[in-house]
Amino acid sequence: MNAADIREAIARVHREEWARIVASLTKRFGDLDIAEEAAAEAFATAVERWPGDGVPPAPGAWLTTTANRKAVDRIRRERKRGGKQEEAQAMYGDTPEPHGAIEDERLRLIFTCCHPALATETRVALTLRMVGGLTVPEIARAFLVQESAMGQRITRAKAKIKAARIPYRVPSATDLPARVSGVLAVLFLVFNEGYLATGPDADPVRRDLTAEAIRLARLIRDLMPADGEAAGLLALMLLTEARRTARVSASGELVPLGEQDRGAWDAALIAEGHRLVRERLASGAAPGRYQILAAVNAVHTSALDMRDTDWSQILALYDLLVRLDPSPIVALNRAVAVAEVDGPEAALAIVDRLPLDGYHAYHATRADLLRRLGRSALSRAAYDRAIELAGNTAETAYLTRRRGQPGLPAPRPMSSAPPRGHIGKDDLEEPGPRRDREPNPLKGRP
Amino acid sequence: MQYLVSVIDHRTNSATEAEMADINAYNDVLKAEGHWVFAGGLASPDSATVIDGRGADAVFTDGPFLESKEFLAGFWVIEAPDLDVALELAAEGSKACNRRVEVRPFL
Numbered sequence: 211m212n213a214a215d216i217r218e219a220i221a222r223v224h225r226e227e228w229a230r231i232v233a234s235l236t237k238r239f240g241d242l243d244i245a246e247e248a249a250a251e252a253f254a255t256a257v258e259r260w261p262g263d264g265v266p267p268a269p270g271a272w273l274t275t276t277a278n279r280k281a282v283d284r285i286r287r288e289r290k291r292g293g294k295q296e297e298a299q300a301m302y303g304d305t306p307e308p309h310g311a312i313e314d315e316r317l318r319l320i321f322t323c324c325h326p327a328l329a330t331e332t333r334v335a336l337t338l339r340m341v342g343g344l345t346v347p348e349i350a351r352a353f354l355v356q357e358s359a360m361g362q363r364i365t366r367a368k369a370k371i372k373a374a375r376i377p378y379r380v381p382s383a384t385d386l387p388a389r390v391s392g393v394l395a396v397l398f399l400v401f402n403e404g405y406l407a408t409g410p411d412a413d414p415v416r417r418d419l420t421a422e423a424i425r426l427a428r429l430i431r432d433l434m435p436a437d438g439e440a441a442g443l444l445a446l447m448l449l450t451e452a453r454r455t456a457r458v459s460a461s462g463e464l465v466p467l468g469e470q471d472r473g474a475w476d477a478a479l480i481a482e483g484h485r486l487v488r489e490r491l492a493s494g495a496a497p498g499r500y501q502i503l504a505a506v507n508a509v510h511t512s513a514l515d516m517r518d519t520d521w522s523q524i525l526a527l528y529d530l531l532v533r534l535d536p537s538p539i540v541a542l543n544r545a546v547a548v549a550e551v552d553g554p555e556a557a558l559a560i561v562d563r564l565p566l567d568g569y570h571a572y573h574a575t576r577a578d579l580l581r582r583l584g585r586s587a588l589s590r591a592a593y594d595r596a597i598e599l600a601g602n603t604a605e606t607a608y609l610t611r612r613r614g615q616p617g618l619p620a621p622r623p624m625s626s627a628p629p630r631g632h633i634g635k636d637d638l639e640e641p642g643p644r645r646d647r648e649p650n651p652l653k654g655r656p
Numbered sequence: 657m658q659y660l661v662s663v664i665d666h667r668t669n670s671a672t673e674a675e676m677a678d679i680n681a682y683n684d685v686l687k688a689e690g691h692w693v694f695a696g697g698l699a700s701p702d703s704a705t706v707i708d709g710r711g712a713d714a715v716f717t718d719g720p721f722l723e724s725k726e727f728l729a730g731f732w733v734i735e736a737p738d739l740d741v742a743l744e745l746a747a748e749g750s751k752a753c754n755r756r757v758e759v760r761p762f763l
Contacts, residue, residue: 327739374761375657377738385740 211265219265220256225425227270228253228343231277233315236378242322243368244281246340252277316341317433318378320426324393325376332367333396339364341429342422352419353403393430394443394500397423401447405454406602420451438490442501445486449507452479457604464608468516480511488651502531505652512650521550523652538564542572554582570599574609581615658693658735658762659742663755665729671697675754682752686734691745697730729755733762 211219228249235245252273266272323336335353338344344352350360370376381389404419427444434440456470487508490501497505506527513519528544542564549557558579566572577592593613600606671679686692701720708715720727732749736742742759750757 325739327743373763374659374742374759375738377740381740 213261216261216265219269220253220260223256223269223273224253224343227273229316229319229341229429230270231274232340232343233319234274235277235281236319236322237315238278239281239285240378242340242371243365244284245277246368248277248281248284249273251280255280314433316429317380320393320430321380321389322371322376322378324389324396325371326389326392327374327376328367328370330396330399332363333392334399335360335363336367337396337426338400338422342426344422348418352416390434390437391439391498394427394439397427397430397447398443398500400426401450405450406605417454420447420454423447424451438493438495439498439500441486441490442498442504445483445490445504446500446507448479448483448486449504449511452476452483452511462604462607463611464602464604466608467510475511484508484512484651491652497530499531499534502527502534508651519550520650521547523650525551538566539569542566542569542575546575549579549582554579558583568599570596570601570605572596573599577609577612581612657737657742658733659739659746660760660762661732661734661742661746661749662728662758662760663697663730663749663753664726664758665755666726670729671753675752678752678754682749685748686732686745691734691736693733693735695730695732698728701727 231249231252232242232245235248236242239245255276256269256273260266320337320341323340324333328336331353335349338349338352339346346361346364347357349364350357353360380386401420401423404416404421404423424444424447427440427447430437431440431444452475453467453470455476456472456474457465459465483504487501487504490497490504506524509520509524509527525544525547528540528547531540532544542561545557545560545564548560558576561572561576561579564572573592573596577589577596580586580589580592590613593609597606597609597613600609683692683695686695701723704720706717706719706721708717730753734742734745736745739759739761742761746757746759
């Protein structure tokens with residue numbers, strides 16, 4: 211093995227084993243801080259030793275043993291200094307597992323990191339660190355905060371978990387649905403931040419974050435295969451990620467779905483996403499919001515041509531979603547489908563009633579509808595407002611170009627920006643074609 | 657493990673009779689299930705006196721040490737194995753006294 215192979219081996223083991231090692235150490239020592247530090251030290255030792263000694267036959271076991279030893283060393287050191295480690299260990303003890311709980315240690319870790327007593331941004335940071343294995347500088351960079359501030363946020367969270375005794379376990383059956391949706395919300399936030407990164411200097415798409423969110427969503431899906439929303443969220447992410455490279459042009463401008471090079475879409479991700487959507491449909495269970503959004507994206511990614519997009523089906527799915535979530539943002543996205551089914555006039559009547567003046571996608575959608583109705587001056591004013599509010603560089607570039615185009619009805623439906631908190635809305639608003647596309651999973655099997 | 661459950665209020669002596677009945681019922685449940693340690697309601701912050709005994713002579717100052725619109729109106733000290741149980745009990749306490757509450761662990 212050469213040095214590059216060793217580095218690759220370490221990176222792979224890190225991806226595969228980090229969460230498991232942190233989880234098992236947390237279980238054994240009852241302390242997230244000790245677990246995190248010992249796991250990090252074990253990997254540092256691997257980086258030091260493996261190039262000379264070679265990669266051990268069972269790298270995961272080697273790392274676990276090494277990490278355990280590091281943890282014991284630290285506890286001994288602290289005990290000599292009169293630390294209270296024994297107490298911490300007894301504190302967590304072995305809480306009896308609720309009936310039917312999933313055995314994987316990593317799941318406890320995820321639920322602890324996403325505990326509702328922690329602030330949302332703390333849950334995100336802690337999950338990326340403890341479960342995802344990202345370093346503090348990586349997380350700080352991803353969220354454009356100072357490294358020291360991010361370090362402090364994570365340190366405070368660990369201290370609170372310990373002091374307030376946030377339990378290290380899978381929640382009881384009664385709490386489980388709410389807690390799972392809390393976990394999914396954290397992953398959704400991570401994905402969205404990657405998908406539509408904010409900040410004037412930020413890359414428009416943060417591949418590191420979308421990839422990490424998908425990896426964690428896969429893990430949750432594997433750990434809880436019966437959870438429909440976990441499957442739905444993974445499908446939604448896959449169908450969105452499949453279009454990533456086609457979504458931003460070489461010049462850094464957002465490319466709406468109707469203008470995307472569909473040949474650049476990732477067919478394997480689309481196939482996987484469609485499989486999950488079909489699986490959920492076959493279950494016959496009532497879908498939650500992620501499953502509905504995944505189905506919407508499945509319809510889009512199965513249209514052979516933009517003109518083939520089944521907008522009435524998309525509208526029906528949004529009708530379903532509006533019943534679950536009557537928020538104005540969902541209504542805005544529904545209006546985009548209304549524009550395709552009943553025309554821009556009908557859609558504008560809906561949009562004009564929505565209280566979303568501070569939201570860039572609201573103005574972008576209005577601007578597009580007004581443009582399609584030939585009301586140029588009003589459309590330009592709406593573009594101005596959208597540009598003013600948009601935080602993503604690719605989006606701003608796209609809106610600016612759009613604003614400069616003549617105010618005639620567009621030849622095809624056109625609008626722009628994915629509202630934050632709702633993955634892939636640009637795609638929902640932008641119908642589009644492709645040959646050899648997966649068939650629509652909502653219409654029978656392939 | 658003990659937790660302090662503080663009752664947050666902006667008026668004093670404001671509990672209605674119905675609220676008092678709910679609080680008593682809640683206290684009974686805490687006692688029956690072994691979570692009860694102590695509880696009490698507090699008089700208005702206006703009745704507070706701040707004492708600084710660090711010097712040679714103690715200094716007494718009228719009024720609460722912190723003036724704020726919201727204040728501590730009462731509290732429970734509860735026994736719970738972990739924060740999940742404490743939060744569940746605190747949610748019931750909040751419902752019973754019809755006020756927001758804060759949960760804070762003892763060291």
